[in-house]
Amino acid sequence: MADLSHYVQRFAKLRRDPAKGWPTVTRGKSPYKPLLLLAVLDQFEQGQITRNLIELSPDLGNLFDLYCATVLPEGMTCNIAMPFFHMQGEGFWHLVPLPGKEAFVASGRRLITESQLANNVAGARLDDDLFALLTVKEHRDVLRAALIDAHFDEQTQPLLWQRYATNQEAFLYSSELLAQARRQLKELQLPDAETSYTREARDQGFRRAVVVAYNHRCACCGLRIVTPGGHTAVEAAHIVPWHRTRNDHPTNGLALCRLCHWSFDEGLMSVNTNYRVLLSPQLTSHGNMPGFLSMLAGREIWLPQEDVLYPDPASLDWRNDNIFRKV
């Protein structure tokens, strides 16, 4: 049986593309394999991986993006499919073909776009020994340290530890927000959210809770687009702005696509207490051409599956009196 020290070695010696152009922060080599493994370790930490199959989920894609944004220059695109596919070469990561795709995957064809991967594999299975080790926190800590120390320069290492801490905090915050809403608590019972959680963790946690509640669907227009790599078109909007009441209760949130979110923030769109879309007359005046938005007036919104997560009518009333442009 391969022990922890075996995998510490393997994690520290990941083969990484040394092509010119990688920044010194990643020791001049491609950072994607270690960043993907850090995201996978976070999913173990969050209890999201309970069987030996790493799936290309929105949560994994989001964690990978957050790690990429920590070490790479702004605007650099990250394709999770590259490390997900090439990790096979390390020997401990095995692609699991979808039914009927066994021969295609075994042929060794490169699956390096997100859709090639999503169309052909169910996920990746780890060596059984490695999977067993990753279920133990102490072992994960050792393996995380091996990844961070071996593949990133000294200035970047603390940033990755901070990223890990924020990811954990945000996940716990989102879980707590949803759990309290499901217990039908009207007022959140959290330690003072402002002092106990960093702003970044709160934002990330609130966003996750609301996006999960609405299953990635825009409440106002119904749009739902999730890329195979886990990028989603929706964002989380506060109904009563956070700075007013410090209220991250999921019922003070709406999942909205970027255009609906912008319109909502501008007071051009809202939702009434019968859960129907309100459009401001300003949306269609002044030569505006709001396209499909103009067809949403009076339409029922897309609500979460669980009624305990429905938007709070009192918050909607407040918004419609204070922010929505009625005339």
Ligand SMILES: [Zn+2]
């Ligand atoms: Zn929308």
